[in-house]
Amino acid sequence: MNKELEHSFVELLEKHQNIVHKVCRLYTNNYDAHNDLFQEITIQLWKAYPKFRGDAKFSTWMYRVGLNTAITLYRKSKRRIDTHTFNDFEFKIKAEDYDDTEEQQLKILYKAVQQLNDIEKALVFLYLEDKNYKEISETMGISEVNARVKMNRIKTKLKTILNP
């Protein structure tokens, strides 16, 4: 791998690193595991980078590799059982931005999302990132109809958790 390739890759990843952080935040529950997964996604992105064609958007391509690493390739590290969980820090909700009810709702919602399984998390993640059903279905390798059905089920699930 030449230096130029390394440079362009690191620069692009530095710019778009939040996508990887978001995947890590969704699939891990402590700092060490977050860093560990970030590291693995970075390596996978780098390994795949020579095949990256400029015709696809770098960020779109990152979603695929990032999620694939999180749900398929990544081996949970032992460090994951660390006691330093994110808890309240994890999805800090600023009081000045929301009213009490909304703040509470969000707290419960984030907690509920954490409890979803890997595939459900992936769908929710893409949805939260404002991807349309076509993109979601292409990333996951399922039909668009099934992606919609599953998303609706997840919505119902979250609604039930929120309003028991």
Added chain:
Amino acid sequence: MDELELLKKDWQKKDKDFPKLTYNEIYKMILKKSSSIVKWIFIISILEFVFWVGIAFLLKYTGYADDMANVGSNTAFIIMSVISYIILAYFFYRFYMNYRTINTTDNATTLMENILRTRRTVKQYVGFNLIAMVVSVGILLPYFIKQDPESQTIIEQATADGELLKFYAGIIIVTLLMLAVVIGILLLFYWLIYGILLKRLNKNYRELKKLEV
């Protein structure tokens, strides 16, 4: 408001909450080694190939294979060796081709299927070796007994005592038990290794397939 819409609104404001890694920190990361399951499957599969080829070589160099060749006909033994190498080459080729198709930029379902296919090829190879082991023991054992002077003495003794049936039954039971133990240990070993390694992948793959029903 829809719960997910509420979440989405908040989620998109999260950017500032994440750590900001510097150019150098990211650069250091790309120099590190991956520890993905694909890498581990690759290493374990190569070890499996090495293990079975190693056994074949061990038999050859300890002279055991020569004994076997003497027992049967030389030509038959050569043909069997050639066939086994062709089968090994075939499995290795298939494994390599499967491995090459694993691409992290594929969609999640395809990626999982490609990894599972690689695993399946090695599983078939191991299965083939286990069956070959049982068959060769079944074919060669009677010849061995016939050729081995020590066994012959025991057989003569057993015939004189009228316990020939007991002798053969003993041999068969001991052989079957030994085969069962060896196969059992190997299968347990594979089950543990792949069970741990592929637990998450299998679970997620089942979940994706469930969506397609």
